[in-house]
Each structure stands twice: as C-alpha cells, then as structure tokens.
Amino acid sequence: DAKTTQPNSMESNEEEPVHLPCNHSTISGTDYIHWYRQLPSQGPEYVIHGLTSNVNNRMASLAIAEDRKSSTLILHRATLRDAAVYYCILRRDTGTASKLTFGTGTRLQVTL
Amino acid sequence: DAGVTQSPTHLIKTRGQQVTLRCSPKSGHDTVSWYQQALGQGPQFIFQYYEEEERQRGNFPDRFSGHQFPNYSSELNVNALLLGDSALYLCASSWMGEGESKNIQYFGAGTRLSVL
Numbered sequence: 001d002a003k004t005t006q007p008n009s010m011e012s013n014e015e016e017p018v019h020l021p022c023n024h025s026t027i028s029g030t031d032y033i034h035w036y037r038q039l040p041s042q043g044p045e046y047v048i049h050g051l052t053s054n055v056n057n058r059m060a061s062l063a064i065a066e067d068r069k070s071s072t073l074i075l076h077r078a079t080l081r082d083a084a085v086y087y088c089i090l091r092r093d094t095g096t097a098s099k100l101t102f103g104t105g106t107r108l109q110v111t112l
Numbered sequence: 113d114a115g116v117t118q119s120p121t122h123l124i125k126t127r128g129q130q131v132t133l134r135c136s137p138k139s140g141h142d143t144v145s146w147y148q149q150a151l152g153q154g155p156q157f158i159f160q161y162y163e164e165e166e167r168q169r170g171n172f173p174d175r176f177s178g179h180q181f182p183n184y185s186s187e188l189n190v191n192a193l194l195l196g197d198s199a200l201y202l203c204a205s206s207w208m209g210e211g212e213s214k215n216i217q218y219f220g221a222g223t224r225l226s227v228l
Contacts, residue, residue, distance in 0.1 A: 032215075043116075043202050043219030044155065087154055091215065096208060097167035098143070098215040102154035 002026045002101070004088045009107040012078045020073040020106055022088030027068050032091040034100065035062065035073045037084040044087065044102075047073065083110045114139065116205050116220035124226045125193050133188040133223045137205030144186035145217060146178060147202040155202055161186055162208055190225075198227045 005023040012018040024033065032051050036044040048055055048062045050071075055062040061074040075082055085105040092099050117136045125131050137144055143162045147155035157170035161180035175191045184205075190197055201224075204217035 034216075036219075041221075043204075043221050046216055046218060049216065093215055094168070096162050097160055098145075098206065098208075098217075099157055099160065099168055099170075100145070100155075100204075100217060101157065102147075104154050 002028060002031055002090045002092070004090060004101075004103045006086075006088050006103060006106045008104070009109065011109045011111065012075075014079060014110055014112050015077050018075040018078045018082070018108065018110075020075075020086050020088075020108065021070065022072070023070045024088070024090055025069045027090055028092070030093065032093075033062065033064060033068075033071050034089040034091050035060070036087045036089060036102075037082075038087065038105070039084045047086075049091070078108075078110045080110050080112075083108055116203055116218055118201075118203050118220040118223050120223060121221070122224045122226075124228060126228050127193055127195060129193050130189065130191045131193060131225060133190075133201050133203075133225070135186045135188070135203030135205075135220060137184050137186070137203075138218050141205035141207050141218070142184050143206045143208045143215075144180055144184065145204045145206070146186070146188045147204065147219075148172070149200040149202055149222070151199075158188070193227045195227050198225060200224050 034049040035047040038044045063072045087105040145160040146158040149155040159169040200222040204219045206217045
C-alpha cells in the first residue's frame with residue numbers, strides 16, 4: 001500500500017491560515033488524495049479530495065504538487081472547532097473495491 | 113438524512129467470546145467498509161462489502177468476518193476475542209456508482225469494544 005508521511009503535530013492561532021503538509025512519494029497515477037479529520041470520540045469526517053488539480057470546498061483547499069508526491073491541506077481561517085487529528089490518505093480503487101489507507105495523522109492544536 | 117449509524121456504541125466482552133457489530137449505511141450508499149482503530153492510532157482497514165460480497169480485505173485474521181444484507185446494511189463478526197481486539201470499530205459507507213461522490217467514504221461514530 002502506498003503510504004503517506006505527516007508531521008505528528010502542529011499548532012495554529014485562531015483566525016489564521018493553517019497549512020498541513022503531506023508527503024506521498026510512492027503514489028501511483030490513479031491514487032486519489034483524501035483528507036479526513038477526526039475529533040475526539042467521533043469517527044473520521046471527510047474534508048476534501050483530489051486527483052491532480054487543486055480543489056476548493058467550503059471546508060478547505062487542497063493543493064497538489066505537480067509531480068503528485070506531496071500535497072497540502074489549507075484551512076483558511078482556523079477556529080477552535082478545527083482542532084482535530086488530520087489524516088492524509090491515498091485512496092486506491094480496484095474494479096469494484098476501494099480502500100483507504102490511514103497513517104497516524106497530524107494533531108492540530110488551535111489556540112486563542 | 114441519517115448518516116452512518118452503528119450499534120451498539122459500547123460493548124464489553126471477555127476473552128474467547130464472540131461479538132457482532134452492526135452498521136446501517138448513509139441513504140443512497142451501497143458499499144460498506146469496516147475499520148479497527150486502536151487507541152492513539154489511525155484506523156486500519158478490515159474489509160469492504162459491495163453487492164453482498166467481500167470485495168477487499170486488509171491484514172486481519174479469519175476470526176474477523178462480515179456480511180452485507182440486501183438493504184446494504186452490514187455486520188462485523190469477531191470470534192475467539194483476544195485482549196488485543198479492544199478498539200474502536202468504525203463503519204464507513206460509500207457509493208460505488210459514477211460521479212464526483214464515487215467512493216467517498218462517510219464514517220459512523222464507531223463501536224467501542226473492550227475485551228477483558
């Protein structure tokens with residue numbers, strides 16, 4: 001399985017942008033890049049995903065490097081509710097199956 | 113619109129027992145995946161069901177088995193429980209059809225299993 005590497009933890013001040021990096025040097029051409037986040041005592045929550053182009057949605061932006069070996073999740077204005085573990089995941093689809101391989105994630109702390 | 117629901121929320125078993133966990137997928141979804149999350153770790157893929165068949169399996173022993181019903185709901189069964197099976201078990205559902213939402217997995221809150 002292709003793996004991702006993320007920093008164990010990051011800190012941010014409230015109302016400031018946050019850039020969460022992820023390396024995935026063994027990504028294959030058809031792997032999708034997904035980001036999920038998990039708050040305490042909850043299941044992971046889908047944030048955003050992309051294949052080759054940068055993506056924006058109401059929660060965040062995803063910037064994908066041209067060689068696809070790294071990506072960055074961007075939270076434009078962090079709030080206290082954004083404090084969570086953020087997982088960068090590669091999704092591999094094979095016929096009628098699809099698999100997410102989680103790493104250990106980045107724990108984001110947001111302070112006032 | 114109900115999301116992914118799992119039952120029970122908490123469960124306590126003893127070593128050697130068997131357990132069944134249940135999952136109802138999000139409306140419109142046809143695929144169910146199960147994950148095991150140990151404390152402080154990321155979720156680990158157990159298996160995925162689509163059209164009532166196991167389509168893909170992670171590195172878990174045969175003690176872990178599952179089932180998908182015609183209404184797309186699913187069960188995870190674990191036999192001969194070990195202390196190491198204590199974890200949060202997560203169910204995720206997705207849509208295997210075409211379109212932007214294809215294969216985006218949505219997770220339930222999980223079942224916390226404690227094996228004593």
